[in-house]
Amino acid sequence: MIPLTKVAPGREFAPLKIARGEKIFVLTGAGISAESGVKTFRDANGLWEEHRVEDVATPEAFERDPRLVWRFYSERRKRLASVLPNPAHFALASLPEVFLCTQNVDPLHERAGSTQVLHMHGEISKTRCSSCDREPFEDAAGLYFDALPRCHCGGLLRPHVVWFGEIPLGMREIGEALDDCDLFLTVGSSGAVHPAAGFVSHLRNVKNRHGRFARCIYVGLERPDNAHSFDECRLGKAGDLLPSLFDVPSFVGAEGSD
Numbered sequence: 291m292i293p294l295t296k297v298a299p300g301r302e303f304a305p306l307k308i309a310r311g312e313k314i315f316v317l318t319g320a321g322i323s324a325e326s327g328v329k330t331f332r333d334a335n336g337l338w339e340e341h342r343v344e345d346v347a348t349p350e351a352f353e354r355d356p357r358l359v360w361r362f363y364s365e366r367r368k369r370l371a372s373v374l375p376n377p378a379h380f381a382l383a384s385l386p387e388v389f390l391c392t393q394n395v396d397p398l399h400e401r402a403g404s405t406q407v408l409h410m411h412g413e414i415s416k417t418r419c420s421s422c423d424r425e426p427f428e429d430a431a432g433l434y435f436d437a438l439p440r441c442h443c444g445g446l447l448r449p450h451v452v453w454f455g456e457i458p459l460g461m462r463e464i465g466e467a468l469d470d471c472d473l474f475l476t477v478g479s480s481g482a483v484h485p486a487a488g489f490v491s492h493l494r495n496v497k498n499r500h501g502r503f504a505r506c507i508y509v510g511l512e513r514p515d516n517a518h519s520f521d522e523c524r525l526g527k528a529g530d531l532l533p534s535l536f537d538v539p540s541f542v543g544a545e546g547s548d
Contacts (some may be wrong), residue, residue, distance in 0.1 A: 295517055300509065300524035300531040308326050308473065314317075315471035316382060317486060318392040318399070321478020321510045322393045322528050326376045328396055348454045352420070356446055358384065360434040363449040366414055368433055375402035378528035381535070389467040391460070393479060393486050395451050397430075410458040410486065412451035421445025458485060468492060470499055474506045475535075481514030490519040509535065 296303075308314065320330045345351050346362040379402035390407050392399060395414040399407045417429035419441035432439065439447040452458050452464060468474070474493050481487045493504045508514055508523040509531050517523050524531055 295520050295523060297513055297517060297523040298525065300526035303522060303524050305537040306473070306505075306507065306535055307377065312472040313467075313470050314385065314388045314475065314505075315467050315489075316388050316390050317474070317476045317479060317489060318382070318387075318390070318394060319477065319479025319483075319486070319510075320394060321480075322376075322378050323394050323396055323398055324478070325378060325527060325529050326373050326398055328373055328394075328398075329369070343454065347451075349456065350454070352446075352448055356438055356448075357436075360438065360449075363414060363451070364435050367430060370396050370414065372400065375399070376529040378394075378532040379404070381438045381532035382477075385536070389471065391464055391467070391486075393483065407445045408460045408463060410452070410460055410464065412449070412459060414449060414451055416450035418450045419443060419445050420448045426450040461485070464489075465534040469496060471504050472498060472500070472502070474504045476506075476508045476514070476520070477532065478510045479514060481516035487516050490516055494519055 315422065320328075324330045333437040341362060345355070346359050352359045357480060359547055379398050382388065382399065383403035390399060390404055392407060392409055393411050395409060397411050397413065397415050413426070415428060415430035417432055417439070418424065418426040422441060422443040422445055424441060424443070441447050458467040471493070474490060476490065479486060479489075490506050495504055496503075498504055505523075506520045508517065508520045509526070509528055510523075511525065513523055513525065514520075524535075
């Protein structure tokens with residue numbers, strides 16, 4: 291029987307002990323970036339930075355009005371240029387071994403020092419072609435408020451982000467890492483956006499390589515929609531809780547740790 295989820299302020303929990311060799315999967319969502327001043331996905335009126343999602347974040351929107359879409363993403367790029375990572379980003383960057391998957395398109399994990407980050411919804415600092423198979427390229431300074439950028443093939447360039455109706459990136463790697471993890475940590479995700487919202491319920495039904503179910507922990511300001519699937523929901527700012535979340539000495543492990 292799966293025990294009931296414990297939901298409480300983060301300070302009421304002890305640090306997480308991690309034995310040597312254990313695999314950690316971390317999923318981050320909009321909440322961790324919000325603590326750095328990045329606007330969250332939608333406001334109370336269902337708008338995304340004062341735009342309807344259907345007008346700026348779908349393939350159909352880009353086909354209908356690519357200038358509007360590029361103005362929207364250019365403004366976001368411009369604002370992100372000066373945004374700094376917070377203590378939560380630095381805490382995750384300090385972990386020696388972790389599979390770090392983010393729903394965020396910003397570069398804050400990388401700015402904090404994380405070198406292996408899987409951006410399942412793409413990266414706003416990159417651009418790709420909408421017509422050919424050209425590799426996405428770094429284009430953080432590309433601000434296209436008027437003229438539309440074109441590829442050498444003649445096709446329209448587009449932001450390297452996953453829009454509604456498109457398949458998230460890296461799903462094979464994500465699936466393999468989920469099935470291999472001992473600890474699943476979600477930080478600042480609402481639990482409402484799929485497929486990421488379903489990762490924790492998957493782990494509730496699939497044992498890892500050791501024949502055990504992964505521990506599932508949530509950290510964030512508010513109880514997520516999928517709270518019932520976690521062992522613990524530690525409520526509070528990620529920047530306050532993550533720096534002391536782990537029992538750091540346990541990473542080196544005692545002799546005989548497995």
